[in-house]
Amino acid sequence: MRRILTCLIGLILMTQTATANNIPIQEVKSPGGITAWLVEDHMVPVVSLQFAVRGGSSLDPQDKAGLANLVASTLDEGAGDLDAENFHKLLEDNSIYLSFSASRDEFRGGVKTLVANADMAWEMLSLAITWPRFDAAEVARVKEQIISDIQNNYSDPQWAAYRTMNNTIFAGHSYRLPGAGFEHTVTKLTPDDLRQWMQERMARDELLVAVSGDITADQLAPLLDKIFGGLPEKSKPFTLPEVKLQAAGKNFIIQRAVPQTKLVMVQPAVARADPDWYPATIINYVLGGGGFNSRLMLEVREKRGLTYGVDTQVQHYDHANIMVVGAATSNETAAQAVDLIKAEWQKMADSGVTAEELKDAQTYLTGALPLALTSTDKIADFVLQLQLEHLGMHYPQERLEKLNAVTAEDVARAAKRLLNTQALTLIAVGDPVGIKAEKLPDPAQTRGVK
CATH class of the missing domain: 3.30.830.10 (Metalloenzyme, LuxS/M16 peptidase-like)
Known part of the structure; x- marks a missing residue:
């Protein structure tokens, strides 16, 4: 029975493969020189934009482990003249999904919106990355949530296994540090640390952008400058060594x-x-x-x-x-x-x-x-x-x-x-x-x- 099921799944997958492997990606360049890759799809009035800047949590100083993650967790907690409550209300009222995350090698953000609310979505994203508030009360609240999550992990054997794995095989390299940080490092992080991170990392020279949905190249080009044009031109240079895996065979x-x-x-x-x-x-x-x-x-x-x-x-x-x-x-x-x-x-x-x-x-x-x-x-x-x-x-x-x-x-x-x-x-x-x-x-x- 399993073999038959595998064959049936295979036939279904094969009929869809040709289309998926010919994705019509086009490069779009803004008047200001910002580049994005675009996949147009006008079947549904929805647009998604994803972006990344190179350099993620592996660039966190050891005594500030969790910094990039805290930035990602607080960027949507108010921006410009909007405090956290009003910022979230605008997102919810306009059915806009906005998110940020930090991994070892990059920092990501994304927005998904109905075309009817796209102008508001682009403005909200731009505000978040160019004028984040990092209000002390909101930063403190998010830090408490992160520390609580860290503490909850302690009883999980799977967490213990993977934390030990990272500490062991990545010994001597920043990859060993947890993206969320440690209790003692997150506790010490301040709004000024977050602002400094934004000044050093959120810049156009390491920016990558991808867009999919109901939008044309001509519509996207000027929007790229509107969203990202306010970012600094250059980020702080960085290098990371290649990992030499430790403890082989132990x-x-x-x-x-x-x-x-x-x-x-x-x-x-x-x-x-x-x-x-x-x-x-x-x-x-x-x-x-x-x-x-x-x-x-x-x-x-x-x-x-x-x-x-x-x-x-x-x-x-x-x-x-x-x-x-x-x-x-x-x-x-x-x-x-x-x-x-x-x-x-x-x-x-x-x-x-x-x-x-x-x-x-x-x-x-x-x-x-x-x-x-x-x-x-x-x-x-x-x-x-x-x-x-x-x-x-x-x-x-x-x-x-x-x-x-x-x-x-x-x-x-x-x-x-x-x-x-x-x-x-x-x-x-x-x-x-x-x-x-x-x-x-x-x-x-x-x-x-x-």
Whole structure:
């Protein structure tokens, strides 16, 4: 039955692939020289704009960890003459969705609006990024919310596993710092810190813009100056070193009196520009990224019932690339689950994939893109990501062609090169039986610092 369902899904995806892989992206330049990538779609009177400036939370000073996140969390808490209450009321009254976020490598913002309310939406976005208020009372309130969220994480084994992973493999690099910061660093952040961040980071030289929906290039060009023209021309220059992953092949335990052990395993992955990126994408899907069709789910969950779920994912950053395995199992079966994961890791390295696995992966991966681009904001976000990763306007079609060109021999070669059980770092949170590992302090006791 599963095989039939997979085939049916594949047929559906294949019928939509051609359209999605020919996204009509056009470049628009404003009179003031601001560039955006635009995908016009006049079927529905909605427009979405997404933007980013390079340089995210990884640029936060260690004693001000959480700064970029706090900026993102307070930019919509009043701007210009509008206090937080009136700012939010205008957004709600005009059905405007405005959001900001900070990740390791970039700071993002976005707005989605009905065409009828677009003028108001552009004005609200412009106000937020050029004249944010950062009123002391609102900043204090948001800081309390963030600190509360940080404290709530302490009891979560998954948080403890990933916090330990970041502290361990990214040791010595700013990638180890949590984007939300620590209790003690967020507590000390001030409105002046936020204003300084805006002066240093929110500038036109690192600005990328993507727009999708019911708007033409001629309409968009002058709007770019209206929205972003008030930003400084230059941001503060920055450089970040490449990450040298630490603790390869080591096992660590965070001891907790809980009935299950949370397992996280991680090793280096390939960069986007690597010739083996597309074979590695197939490897990830077959090994653990393909949900119930993946090898790890079949071996660890279905055949032996050791977990409700186990998966792999490739995390791609500007200065690091990692492949991560995540699972949870009973304390008594933790060692068995680890051994099974490593066995499948080695099996893939030794033998690659079958012809059937390759075809299923190609069908899904090439067909999944249309299902991901179902709204103007998702399309704008995708087009923005193309810019952030230097992939070019023709990437969707190139991706289709390169994925379909991958052979079983390519996968076998890449798997032998990339997968290495000796390089896997293991973090186990719980009271696992049979795992030999170094015990580390519980990050809940150190407030996430180590």
